[in-house]
Amino acid sequence: MEEKEFYSKSTSSKYGKKIGRLTRVKESAIKFFFAVNGTMALIFIILIFVFLFKEGLRALDHIGLIDFLFLDRAAGDGTVERVFQWYPTSEEPRYSLIPLIIGTLLTAIPATIISTLLGVGAGIYLSEVANPKIKEFLKPMIELFAGIPTVVLGFIMLVVGASFFNDLLHPANRLNAFVAAIGLSFVIIPIIASLTEDALHSIPNELRMASYGLGATKWQTISKVILPAAFSGVSASIILGFGRAIGETMIVLMCAGNAANITANIFLSVRTMTATIAAEMGEVSQGSDHYYSLFFIGIVLFTITFFLNLIAEIIINKMRKKNTF
């Protein structure tokens, strides 16, 4: 009896209201609107990809892929010499990217090495050594440090740093890869320091307690337990720092000397890929081979940093999965 009564209420019950069409459409429309926005970051990456390639691949219309590596030209005496030069404005235009890549590496690698030593050290200090009150004050300071515009760093290195190192080390060129690398370090140290601190901080305290409980000193704990445990995080930060060093423009443009040399001597002037684009884009005529070749350099740059970022992200994701305590 009672059961029939219960189920017969369903016809008049207020619990049975179906989702109104208008509401359903409205909420779906709102969700769609946000979803479109949500995919914009992805869309922009794709667009950057597409438009870089669109202009950059046009370079291959007239310039062979080999030409981007070297040019075989006839020397005056009848032999053929292989030139690795970037000299698009010469009568016989040369588009070798080799000097530019070397320039990039000659500035980025020393910068990353210096920044790793100093940055990881700073990260260790913040995470393990500094007392919490000081740390609360210092972490924002690193952020401030990281917020300095690169043009300001370039300016300071150009005006103060170059002369300082010139007097100290007497390099062959006043503006050289070394000065640029020092300048780059100012940009990368905060990145590495900050990410290292995050990585170290996320190692659970239980590990430290276990180490101390077994009679280890602070330094032993840091070097044998914490740093190894945070290895992937620290590596990711170094990779990201390296990627940043490769992609930096203003500091190398202002301080590295802008001569496309092939050399391993960091005290000579060099030209990086980024500086080349920055310096020459303003002076090329649209649609010329030179113009397209600059976009081509952009493709190379973008590809390198894209993969570096991807690797770093994979490492960080793996680390997150492992660290879910």
Place this chain on the structure above:
Amino acid sequence: MELKRRKKDYMGNISLGLIRATFIFLVVILFLLLGKIFVEGIGVISPEFLLDSPKNNMTEGGIGPAIFGTIAVTFLMILFAVPLGVCSAIYLNEYATDSFFTRIIRTSINNLAGVPSIVFGLFGLGFFILFIGKGLDDVLQTGLLFGQPALLWASATLAVLVLPIVIVSTLEALNSVPKSHREASYGLGATKWQTIRSVVLPQARPGILTGTILAISRGAGETAPILFLGAAFFLPNLPIADFCIGDYCIPMINPTEQFMYLAYHIFIMATQSANPTKTMPLQYGATLVLIVLTFLLNITAIIFRYRFRKILGKL
């Protein structure tokens, strides 16, 4: 049981000492450099310097138009970047499920943050100026108005550059709203949008503001992207035009014009100055202004974020 006397951990102490030393070293260097800029530049700072135009090949005068240009460009940039970034973050945090597609989006955001700034410049040129701008010109029959370097495209390009900053800050802000508040709202029979609008967003406002300030600071400091998107070293006029309806005119920013930009100005002065000795004090002055501007913005954002994190911590 024999208790040995505690061995001094020489290795450890030296290492820790070195680490402290590196940190102090870095801090000292930073202060020296900033101090140098301050000392050399402060002499030049005056109301005239901040408002006047450059004169005599930048050996005299001021950086007024460069400051104006920076404000105009970052203003437009924020108009583009903040709504887009906030809505992106809302989607990721409130609507999206943990799927392959969502992970791709998050990867894209991280990747966008890592794109070299000069590549953004190329993107701005190839996409905004040559594709969108030229397209607009073709459709609206305006000749060569949009398809050339202009304030509008510089702002748009910088907006894409700072987008990850806005998204990440907003995500943090949205995440900090406790899940239980959303549950309470749903439990009372609110729809998702009602919950976002009335419960989540109001609480996330400080975080969004922080993200906006950080984005402004980043945009104002970037030089490479705008090198060939419309920045100029010297323009006789500000990029303003009168917007007239009949006889009634208001001066507004003209987004199709070129502009002066403080960061760009410093770059040109430092590298292409005709008379370095005469312009040097002005270079320091301009640099000081840019640094102070950046620092003020960043400090504001940091304090803001600190305070709103504290408030949430207390709940």
Place this chain on the structure above:
Amino acid sequence: MKETKIVVKDLNLYYGEKQALKNITLDIPAKRVTAFIGPSGCGKSTFIRVLNRMNDLIDHVKIDGEVFIDGVNIYDRSLDIVNLRKNVGMVFQKSNLFPKSVFENIVYGPKINGIRDKKTLDEIVERTLNQAAIWDEVKDRLNDNALSLSGGQQQRLCIARALAVEPEIILMDEPASALDPISTAKIEELIHDLKKEYTIVIVTHNMQQAARVSDQTAFFYLGELIEFDRTTTIFTKPSKKQTEDYITGRFG
């Protein structure tokens, strides 16, 4: 004459691969207090959230079975869940008042239903705060931040907020577990008053509270409904050994 409000038939719930609720079948009577008891992890909190479909908000949850309220299957695909939640109110373990004023918290529900008239809203606020036995304590502090109230007051405010949307059923998930004994007593008194007009389902880990407050009690263990009967019976003459062991404290 017992009238049934909620009928649950063969309900199974899965979190991904793990089954959290197994074949739950029971009838919840109207205008009575029904308590769910059981040790930690037995599924009672999960089950109470089945009744207002709050589990829908969690990823990877799968539900099998039927739940009828007043004869309507609330797991029907076309059902308006938003409307369901207006009619089935919920009070949570920890007060989740919005960081707004007392007044704003109460009228949040009515406002999203479109009620704008100031006079009506004022009436709602006074009525519900009275129902929650807290009117005298906050009537002069309606514009104060709700979070400035004491823990017990906040929880009663949550109850008032739930009442403001005029549900017929109120679900309470351990409403007093974070409160001191005096506040707990006030809440229990409140439940006793409310059951005259509302159907109340309460989850509690405190057996004595269940005994004090409820008319029916359901004992859950490891996702299964072990026994469901009048409270006096459960606590004096339980028919299953597991129930007896739990009641007498042999495990928990």
